[in-house]
Amino acid sequence: MISSLFKKLFLLSTTTMLLTLLIVLSFSKISSEQKQTKVELDTIIDLQLRVDLLRSQLWVFLQFGDQPSLKQVEYAQAELATQLTAYREQGSQFDNIQRMNQSLQALLGQEKRLYFSDINSQHGISATRLLHSRYNMIVQNMTEELAHVHRVVLDRNADNLTNVMTYAAAWLIFCSLLVSFVAWLILLRFKSDAESIKKAIVDLAKGKLDAKVDTASMDSEFKVIAFFFNQMTISLRETTVTTHELEEEVKRQTMQLKKKQEQLIFLSEHDPLTGLYNRRAFDKSLESAIVKANRSGCKLAILFIDLDDFKCVNDTYGHDAGDVILVTIADRLGKVTRQSDFVGRLGGDEFVICLDLLQSFDILPQKTQQIMKAISEPITYNDRELKVSASIGVSHFPDQTKNKEALLSIADEAMYRSKQVTGASCFDGTKLTCEGMKSEVVELASARKLTP
Template identity: 35%
Template sequence: MKVTERLKILLILGLMLTGGILFSLVILNDNQVRTNQELHQVIEIELKINELGTRLWLLFQYNDQDALIQTRYAHQDLKELLEREQFNNESKNSIIANLIRMNLNIGSLIELSQKDIESKFQPSITTPAGMLSARYNMTLQSMNEDLTKLQKLAMRDAELSQRKILYAVVIFLTLGSVFVLILTIMTLRTFKAHLNVLTLGIKDLEKGNLGSRLLVSDTDELSELAEQFNLMKHSLETTTIKKEQLQEEVDRQTKELQKQRADFQLLANYDSLTQLYSRSAFESQMKTAIARCGRTKLNGALLFIDLDRFKPINDNYGHSVGDIVLMHVSKMLTQAVRTSDIIARIGGDEFVIWLEPIENARQVTTVIEKLLLSLSTPFKYGDISVSVSASIGVSFYPLDAADLSGLLRVADDNMYKAKANPDTHYHFTPEANRRFSITKLA
């Protein structure tokens, strides 16, 4: 399998794992929303039952027509609510049906209370009114017990559902991660093996050994390179030339191979379009910079830059003009900062700049304003006049974070806040804004 195909598979697996996580989060959110809705329904029913209990207590205390009317209103409200509520579970709906039945029983007791009022019985435990009150209390107690069961059922169902989802996610992520790990290890081993073979072949060539051949046992890109290397040595071996010419050809071919290796290294460390640091090289440089700041107690600032309205340039003028714009932007960025600062292109139209050392926030805003001014100046490419703008998020070391991932996260978040605010093109964290007037950031 070719290396590019393996990398494509790793990319697909990464997207699948990310999609699986997002999908599980959506399901968990839906489950939580459904649980909250059910608990809200239970609370509504509980409130109506408590209101009915209060009205029944007033009816027993005052035994008059007004209290009876209010009790009937509360009973009717509870009846309408119970008839309206439905759950997606047979056990829960069974409890609702039982509550409806007990509410009907209370309705019958209310009619009996009407007769007690008309007969003007004095409330007592031995009187019909007292017996009705006892039956009211027993029925309300049963309704509250059923409500408790309903609430426990809702919470239990939510717990079981979440547990199933989490188990599925853990299994999915574990299997996916294991497969990614295995494929990554195999790819690294392939790289290492082929590079060792190429290194030995180059050393043999430097010694003038034209008879040896590189062992080609695969069909990937590096094996094709090894095959081309063998063809080159065969051509040198079978061509009759003078010793000086042969040595010159060997030197030329060796330098070409060394240049290819240097080009591979350059592609790994620098962006091929802008010649700025690549993301991996930037991360390596930043580890050293952060360690240096931590050791010397110096402050630093990370600028996350995203170009505005870059997509319309590609759409209207083509990607070739878009590439020219990116190279122009990289040139402007390089001219606006110190040679000791670190600049990298980490995405299509995303750049990062590390400023070190800095003593106050004003130094950072000065650099940002210089950047924004240079970027906003239109430049011509042929008959096309192009101007760009940028949104910049800033994070400070060690004020906002003490590691690269934290600094990138804060700066990225601030960049989106700057993009959302039409009045400014850059944004600090609230803590940095609060200390903006303070000379020292530390």
């Protein structure tokens, strides 16, 4: 018994290849037999046509008995002789016809001698009649011989095809049974070995560290897998820890993963310098705030903040000083906003605040004053006092627009209007609309200038 899955598969594939080769050879043999039979039948048909031509020429000669018709008979007989000579290499099946044709040739020679002698004598007339009857007999025998050869060819072809089909069918049945047997053997052994390994793995999953795979009747490939599995269970029994220790380790690893996940989420949503929301996180929070405002009927305001004189400080005292200013401003903005509000840094020295859950906008003047004051307070850096101010633009939801992008754009445009004024300032256009926002000159029905 073969104890290797590879060897079984190799035997199966080899047998399949032999089966395929046998089928190809069988069809090739059948095709060859058919081609040979076709050639022989074509030869018989050609000879039959020659014999029919000879018969027709003889009939003409017997009707007219003149020299031209005799020459046509001789010509037809000569063509038949030529074809028989050409087909002689196919075998001896046309030998009888060739002998008949030779006899016919001899009779035609006698016919010519009688034709030039006294054919009107009693002896000549009798000889001529005898020759004519011999003509008909020979041509008839040729036709019968061709019919016999035709039948022999067909019988031989049928016998050859029967033999080919019989041997091919026998080998096909044998190879098919062998393939089926090998495939069934592989299936049974594979299923048995796989079930043994599966049972051992299930036992191990249930905590049975003494699980072991019996390799006595396995194929060599599965024996290797079973050997490593058994070695693994031995190592597990030697190195396994208690359930309590395992639970503690799982808790510790889970906490570490949770902390790392929280860190990754924080880094993906917050500005790495200030810790404020980045643009993506601010947009996401603003979307949620707009949905909540639509549902609750509350209002919200966007404060777009740009630091004045920040570039001058940054160029004069360096990027470290600029970073200190940004971090300090971010901390101050967090202190002057409510817990429901959220602050983001859009990049550079631009900040944005969303005042959420507002019942009205009456709080805005006081809140913007508070923010400008907090930003304008001095910042100490390397024993120096640095000061920056803020230009603020305000937009209102839903009074001005219900669209998130339009809300930010209105606040941004209002901020740029505020920057036209020297020093800290806030521009609040309470009736700015989305359509007015697209034009170069925006008309504001109510605007007020606030200074700290």
